[in-house]
Amino acid sequence: MNASEKKPKRPGDLEKLFGPASVAVIGASRHPGKVGHDVLANLVHGDFGGRLIPVNPATDTILGLQCYPTLTDYGREVDLAIIVVPQPSVLAVLDDAVKARIKAAIVITAGFREIGSAGAALEQQVVELCTRHGVRLLGPNCLGIINTGTRLNASFAPHMPQAGGISIFSQSGAICTAMLDLATKKHLGLAKLASVGNKADITEVDLLTYLAHDDETQIILGYLEDISTGDKFVKAAEEAASNKPVIILKAGTTAAGLRAAASHTGVLAGADTAYGAAFNKSGVVRADTFDALFDYAQALALQxxxxxxxxxxxxxxxxxxxxxxxxxxxxxxxxxxxxxxxxxxxxxxxxxxxxxxxxxxxxxxxxxxxxxxxxxxxxxxxxxxxxxxxxxxxxxxxxxxxxxxxxxxxxxxxxxxxxxxxxxxxxxxxxxxxxxxxxxxxxxxxxxxxxxxxxxxxxxxNRPPRMVTRFPVNSRRVERIITRRQRTGRLHLDEVKGKAVLNAYGFKIPKGALAAGAEEAVEIAERVGFPVAMKIVSPDIINKSDLGGVQLNVGDGEMVEDLFEMMMLKIARKVPAARIDGIYIEQMIGKGLEVIIGMNRDPQFGPMLMFGLGGIFVEVMKDVTFHLAPITEAEAIQMLKSTKSYAMLEGRRGKKGVDIGAIASGLQRISQLTTDFPQILELDINPFIVGDIGSDPLVADVHMTLAALK
Amino acid sequence: MNASEKKPKRPGDLEKLFGPASVAVIGASRHPGKVGHDVLANLVHGDFGGRLIPVNPATDTILGLQCYPTLTDYGREVDLAIIVVPQPSVLAVLDDAVKARIKAAIVITAGFREIGSAGAALEQQVVELCTRHGVRLLGPNCLGIINTGTRLNASFAPHMPQAGGISIFSQSGAICTAMLDLATKKHLGLAKLASVGNKADITEVDLLTYLAHDDETQIILGYLEDISTGDKFVKAAEEAASNKPVIILKAGTTAAGLRAAASHTGVLAGADTAYGAAFNKSGVVRADTFDALFDYAQALALQxxxxxxxxxxxxxxxxxxxxxxxxxxxxxxxxxxxxxxxxxxxxxxxxxxxxxxxxxxxxxxxxxxxxxxxxxxxxxxxxxxxxxxxxxxxxxxxxxxxxxxxxxxxxxxxxxxxxxxxxxxxxxxxxxxxxxxxxxxxxxxxxxxxxxxxxxxxxxxNRPPRMVTRFPVNSRRVERIITRRQRTGRLHLDEVKGKAVLNAYGFKIPKGALAAGAEEAVEIAERVGFPVAMKIVSPDIINKSDLGGVQLNVGDGEMVEDLFEMMMLKIARKVPAARIDGIYIEQMIGKGLEVIIGMNRDPQFGPMLMFGLGGIFVEVMKDVTFHLAPITEAEAIQMLKSTKSYAMLEGRRGKKGVDIGAIASGLQRISQLTTDFPQILELDINPFIVGDIGSDPLVADVHMTLAALK
Incomplete structure (x- = not known):
């Protein structure tokens, strides 16, 4: 878990990280080549204008600066502490530093979460110490920061770049140094750079928020392998992208990439589709390659x-x-x-x-x-x-x-x-x-x-203002269904309950009702009109058709009666342990085009809506599009248009097109439902049967899964 | 038309182009900055070991070399003449040069085919003059050549590159200079370079053939905007790629690219799909970008x-x-x-x-x-x-x-x-x-x-040896049908004749026959067995279904009789002028998967086979693959596997797969048919209905177009 989830946002605190009046280097060293030396040397040679305090109990002066055994020995207030001592000493020196009332800390030292559970536990202690004392923490396991505006090179990156409008945050220190080196060659100026390391406290969300409002930053470049809190990321990225371009290279996008990322930072990366949807929504310019990151940056920074x-x-x-x-x-x-x-x-x-x-x-x-x-x-x-x-x-x-x-x-x-x-x-x-x-x-x-x-x-x-439609719905009914199911632990909603939920959110469902006995089944069938479909309803059976639990086009009452008995017998024989609620009797649905609309709740980014044409289009051609909820009508229509099979919706070869607005409306209603009820983990309307313009689409079948009560 | 089509290949002749003992520069100049000076200066400063003869009637010496008023004045034999005089003088100096018994000429001067019809006419005269005297011609409108092996820089490129294994041919002089400059920066050595200009005589085919057998050339790089003779290109490229890597950047691949190419070289570029198929077949490594051209070259040259x-x-x-x-x-x-x-x-x-x-x-x-x-x-x-x-x-x-x-x-x-x-x-x-x-x-x-x-x-x-299967077929029958149709000018083969052609090449077609009258129709229907399909046959009607010219699932003889009359009446009313051959009575085809196999004869590369699944897969998803004929079984199967919808052929969700070998065999038979009969311009079997493994696929419908007699 990430510390930033637990405490209120304090973006202003990053001022002391990027613009400290005084900087201590805890673990400063006399020996060139050691990080404790190079960090201090960078500060000295970079002409940083503030106070510099080397801390090392074994030395008197380093690079001409007086050295202190501990930071509390220094006796004056210090804004930023850079910690480069060996891993076992980090907690102790940090404890001393918070006593000296530091506002921000950079832990460059490695050996935390990335080395396993012992490291993770230590990292947690470090974070808790900082949080308790209101200290913002960058790292551990990072390269540090650079602020060209105040000539602060608080990193072990070899050079101070020239000043300019590009700011960079990166989950990889090496990507930082490579980008710095490229910027030098290209004569591109940088404003701020931050290597986020393990992101124990300060994450991409903090940096996006800070850089969005930083006047020296004209564009923001990021390298990420994972995102700590998806919803906050989308909000922060959208805010930043509204002010200035944000370009991000997200690595670990493929299975092989993920393996490498896991061995690198020990964090689980989100699925690439969700990242794509999140970047699209928030206006992030996605760089697919390292070259593209800098290529785009040049153009957006200069033109x-x-x-x-x-x-x-x-x-x-x-x-x-x-x-x-x-x-x-x-x-x-x-x-x-x-x-x-x-x-x-x-x-x-x-x-x-x-x-x-x-x-x-x-x-x-x-x-x-x-x-x-x-x-x-x-x-x-x-x-x-x-x-x-x-x-x-x-x-x-x-x-x-x-x-x-x-x-x-x-x-x-x-x-x-x-x-x-x-x-x-x-x-x-x-x-x-x-x-x-x-x-x-x-x-x-x-x-x-x-x-x-x-x-x-x-x-x-320049997109038009986003207007998310709010449909009048019966959310109390859905609340009741969901609460009851969560309490009883029956987390997979069967077709009947699923349709009830959708119906409460304005979806048209075929007429029908659950029959407990054969006689009731005939009554219902006569009420909804022949022919009817008959479907077994059981919490223990998901693939009804495979077990003979579905009969279509049943033409008369006698047939309904016979089939009722037969289906009950068959299921009892095939799945003896199954609890059977009854058989759902439903009017047969007329012709139309079968599409799928659905939602999968991404662990990072929340409800991700899906659209695709049914059958082979989804199964064989994988021709689907995704969008994060909540969605506007324009975005829903764009989802449809982004499929290759869109021509099928418009009609072809003289066939009439289907009601595209009705599908878009369905997506918006799913968006509203899954935004209103975070308990819904996944939902598939498959098929959603759409017809001519003006006709209401029908929910032919639905699967829905709820989260377990905690 | 290209001169190389008209005369026998003389690849050996390029020896005098790349390895001349003596080089004349006709139009040599004393003035630096003029092409006539820079070309001579490049030859002089490059330490070329052979004789150099500047030709210019107005000067005695240039760069310390004795200058001659005309090449015949020089009096000794000369291998290569480089012509840099203004366009109006090119023909006259070339005439003088052939009298001096030159073996090869490079016309650097521009103002030929690329400026319009007057230029094209002059270019034709230049080519004819060269051809008549057995002189191989590079250009006009080119940069010249470089051979680092003999230190020959017969070009106006600014530098002599270092010697190495990469040879380059290019349809753009600027791409030559950019590649030379990049090679210099990258310390990559070049063997030979040729700027082909308007390709009036020497084309990419000559150069591929020559460089394939040139010991100094380890890899071949090419930039092309069009290909002069597709079939020769494929042969030459395949031969070259068998010896050493051939990497080509083909520009003008999109519609916008084509427009630019047309205004540049005045030649019509081939379709990109055909180029892709040709490169695949011949083992050419295709570079999609300028960066890729050099990126691939480095790896293939060095590793x-x-x-x-x-x-x-x-x-x-x-x-x-x-x-x-x-x-x-x-x-x-x-x-x-x-x-x-x-x-x-x-x-x-x-x-x-x-x-x-x-x-x-x-x-x-x-x-x-x-x-x-x-x-x-x-x-x-x-x-x-x-x-x-x-x-x-x-x-x-x-x-x-x-x-x-x-x-x-x-x-x-x-x-x-x-x-x-x-x-x-x-x-x-x-x-x-x-x-x-x-x-x-x-x-x-x-x-x-x-x-x-x-x-x-x-x-x-390392691909396995290519074995093109030769099926036993009745080619004389096809010959007869095609010849008769070409003579009568009925170039579109209707379904009946099309099926006859396919049947002669081993395709199974549904039982059926053409009926001239209702009674005959009933007789045929009884013979093939009910239900039957009835289809109007007319040279003037292609979209039969749209005009009510098709009836499916006709169940008995009485119905056949009634429908015969009705269809004839309907067609007569809708298309009064149409010639009607009769109505084709055919057994109804059972269930199966509908695929399309076809052939389109590319003007450059000849018969290009196509495969795709029928209906929406082709029409909406454009999910098709191409391959140049003749095709092997392995290649045909690869065509199927390269579609996104291949999973449909393998079966899914418990549905049985279809006979993939039977489709591959159909493609091979089409390959054989269209290779045997260049008169067939295009052919579509749509749908080709394939069933379970072991069952013969059926040709449900076919369209075929023949070339007009010349």
């Missing part, structure tokens, strides 16, 4: 968001233009059609053989001036939303001059990204691009992927 | 092929190991399980907290020795097929020393690739990796993608 998906390509050769146009189309974006005036203007400014449509080919001998002419036209063209500039090294090419000229002529009206393709010759240009504000990519394909990420973030950011 | 798909990861941090494991799984490969002995050995050699399963984590403070211990264990482990080494920059990390140590300890038994993640700090290591023989990647994901490409190439290379 404005696009207003649409029409991409213009400027190139000095045809081949790369073709590659780029392929990439735009594959990314689901559009190759812009230039406004007529733009082509006319370009025709005047560019040589005779230059291509003045899209891609604009400024030709192999293009000097910077031609690139500028093309860039300016494109920036002024209202039919263009985003621009990709490609340069290949040819005889007359001047990569460095072109890079600087391009950067100087950006007008900030729409995103511009660049790919200077090649190696040694283009390097003088490439090395200047990012520093000058123009994102730089190895290949046109990667540049286009970054534009796509920007476009999707812009779509999310 | 041995893997024997399987079990990947071991060595890392100095957990996070990147997790990312890599994710990538391995997503690539469809396996995260290797180490042999027990390996873990025991590693436990002895590595520190206590190191992970000794997969990923092997040598920890953040790992010196080169730990990497070597892990590498050696992995190389010796029979459960490991390929190795990925990851390094992140941490405080104690020594990237350069680790790179060199790793490279020195490669034993060549299995492929090893590396990803040193980061920027500035890892650069001293990264810059040495490739040159030292260890492929170097920005990220673990890209390294894994390269391993995947290697693995798939290895699978192709």
């Amino acid at each position: 404005p968001l696009p207003k649409g998906d029409r991409v213009l390509i400027i190139t000095n050769a045809g081949g790369p233009g073709t590659i780029a146009a392929d990439a735009v189309e594959r990314a689901g974006m559009r190759v812009a059609t230039l406004a007529a005036g733009t082509s006319v203007l370009l025709r005047e400014q560019l040589p005779r053989f230059a291509a003045v449509d899209n891609p604009i080919d400024v030709l192999g001998d293009a000097a910077p001036e031609r690139y500028i002419a093309a860039l300016q036209s494109a920036q002024n063209d209202p039919e263009v939303d985003a621009i990709l500039v490609i340069l290949t090294p040819q005889v007359m090419t001047r990569p460095a001059a072109t890079a600087m000229a391009l950067a100087m002529h950006l007008d900030g009206s729409k995103p511009v990204v660049a790919s200077f393709m090649g190696g040694t010759d283009v390097m003088p240009g490439r090395s200047q691009l990012t520093g000058a504000g123009l994102p730089d990519y190895d290949s046109p394909e990667r540049a286009v992927a970054a534009l796509k990420a920007m476009y999707h973030y812009a779509l999310w950011k | 041995p092929l893997p024997k399987g798909d079990r990947v071991l990861i060595i890392t100095n941090a957990g996070g990147p190991g997790t990312i890599a494991a994710d990538a391995v799984e997503r690539a469809g490969m396996r995260v290797a399980t180490l042999a027990a002995g390996t873990s025991v050995l590693l436990r002895e050699q590595l520190p206590r907290f190191a992970a000794v399963d997969n990923p092997i984590d040598v920890l953040g403070d790992a010196a080169p020795e730990r990497y070597i211990a892990a590498l050696q264990s992995a190389q010796n482990d029979p459960e490991v097929d390929a190795i990925l080494v990851i390094l992140t920059p941490q405080v104690m990390t020594r990237p350069a020393a680790t790179a060199m140590a790793l490279a020195m300890h490669l034993d060549g038994s299995k492929p090893v690739v590396a990803s040193f993640m980061g920027g500035t700090d890892v650069m001293p290591g990264r810059s040495q990796l490739t040159g030292a023989g260890l492929p170097d990647y920005d990220s673990p994901e890209r390294a894994v993608a390269a391993l995947k490409a290697m693995y798939h190439y290895a699978l192709w290379k």
